[in-house]
Amino acid sequence: MTDKELDSVMRQILLDAIALDEESCEDRIPFEPSLKYQHQTALMLKDPIRWEKNRSRPVWKKYGQRVAAILLVAFISFGSVMVASPTARAMVLQWFREWYETYISYRYTQEGSVPETMPEYEITALPEGYKENISERVEWSNFVQYRYENADGSPIIFDYIYMETGAISNIETEGTETIEVMVNGCEGVIFLPASPEKKDCTLTWINAEENLQFTIHASMNQSEILHMAESVKLIQKAK
Incomplete structure (x- = not known):
């Protein structure tokens, strides 16, 4: 007798024994099998060994392949959007930064033309006593810079640049520590002096x-300069 034939005989013996036990039971409990129960019973009768293996299979194995397939589809879909949609690709590859020993360099990869005139922004929460030195204002086609000073001549430099392909912004990092922050929902970085003697x-x-x-460049602490940044408002849109 082969193993397959032996399994078939043992299966029939077990089923017959269960049937006899059920017939000998006097107090029967009313039972209405659900569709799921009937389905599982059919699978068990068809192949008890396989049914038991599937039943005892860990949850992470049961759903691991399904989750992996979903992630793969999501990754492929994202890649397809990146290839097919220039807008999506520009949003992801709009800028990147490179860290060097003494400075950080921001490089831009935005395609498209620069507006005829730059928008006008201003700091609405300047510290008391600070006014703009208009003679120091810089207004280029893709870059604007304002210089504010108090009575002691201590400056606050505020500038912004249009992120077009080929443009670069460098910030000195020697002797500083960096802190990631958010400014009105936008990603930002604060460069604080590592030495307490510097401000x-x-x-x-x-x-x-x-x-x-x-x-923004200023001789201030973290909370003060962050407060100024969060007060920056659009005064006039670009044309």
Whole structure:
């Protein structure tokens, strides 16, 4: 007798024994099998060994392949969007930064033309006593810079640049520590002096929707310069 034939005989013996036990039971409990129960019973009768292996299979193995397939489809779909949609590709590859020994370099990869005139932004929460030195204002086709000073001549430099392909922004990092921050929902970095004797601080953040990078340089602490950055408002849109 082969193993397959032996399994078939043993299966029939077990089923007959269960049937006899059921007939000898006097107090029967009413039972209405569900569709799931009937399905599982059919699978068990068809192949008890395989049914038991599937039943005792760990959950992570049962769903692991399904999750992997979903992730693979999502990855392929994302790649397809990146290839087919220039807008999606530009949003992802709009800018990148390179860290060097003494400075950080922001490089832009935004395609398209620069607006005829840059938008106008201003800091609405300047510290008391600070006013713009208009003679120091810089207005280029893709870059704007304002210089504010108090009575002591201590400056606050506020600038922003249009992120077009080929443009670069460098920020000195020697002797500083960096802290990742958010400025009104935009990713930013604060460069704080590592030495307590120095007070110069730089905060830069990127507004991807407007395709602009903003930067503030000032002799202030982290909370003060962050407060100024969050007060930056659009005064006039680009044309």
